[in-house]
Amino acid sequence: MSQLTFWFELASTYSYLSAMRIDDVAAAEGVEVVWQPFLLGPIFAGQGWNNSPFNIYPAKGAYMVRDIDRIASGRGLPFAMPKTFPANGLKAARLALIGQSEGWIAPFARAVYTAQFRDQANIADDDVLIAALEEAGQDAARALKAAGDQDVKDRLKQNTNSAKSLGIFGAPSFTAADGELFWGDDRLEQAVAWAKRR
Template sequence: MTRQVEFYFDFGSPYSYLAYKELPRVAQRTGAQIAWRPILLGGIFKATGNHSPAEIPAKGRWSRTDTARWSRRYGANLQQNPYFPINTLALMRAATGFQLRDEAAFHRYVDAIFAAMWEQQRNLNDPAEIAAVLAAAGFDPREVLSMIEDPAVKEALKQATEAAVARGVFGAPSFFVGDELFWGNDRLLFVEEALAG
């Protein structure tokens, strides 16, 4: 039986970006499949009383150093986004919509948005900038805008976020192997052990 790791992520989390870069290698080493779980981190924070590290000045400064360390460790190219924090509601709705409609497009979209946010330092608070990123990745921005306004897509993201909270998720990235929760890209060591065990 193929093992599975569920990956709960939000584009606004630099640690989600780091996990996105490393998790495929963990999956390859263990023969596991990744179940992608886009969620709205702001909704998770609101429901659980958690806060972004950016809201705590000392932790925010430390996180910038910490993410740079992890970026080097993973061979990633994380660049601090000067427009952070970014409201990811539309971005996460689009991820949900693509996942519901077209798996290949979903992965292409995830690649494009993570790169724009954490490698290219794009201002994804700006709809025109989002449209430019989408067009460069081969998407029709008008079609994506229509999709994120679809009530079914809105509801799917809402339900996914609520279901994550019900499972105990309080931040991103989070992972499940079976019913066991792991939080943070630095817990991928334990995710790998669980997948290999």
């Protein structure tokens, strides 16, 4: 079965758009999705940014909100900017990696995104992560403890380095098995079609 890797950052608005539909879009074409969390922070830092470009460039930030409003509304998806943006998605990403090993990454990630971009919660808060873990059917205390393990921390660093090596500079991104890179929710269909052909 063809595979497509979905590179997402849990604090990213456009990643939210893809997370809520990628499993359906890919399944319709018989493509399997590998959910791969990474951090944009270190990648943005490499470009000289210490903040989201949507905060650094206000016109771009204002446009992003309006653009996502229109797209989300067209898909019947709620969207509201959280009070803190961008959130620190570090702990959420480490939890997602545990979910990747154990098979609950997608429902957990969707619960995190919904808390953030529907309910405007801060995903750096343990309470918010606990609720998302429970929504994904997990023992939250166990998962939070495991998220502090050194190998989980290392895997996340490695993921972010892999993303950089693949030429990734933003989220969401999608890579096919041959390394072909697609950036942005608006390239999802193209990425799925590419993965399917190979």
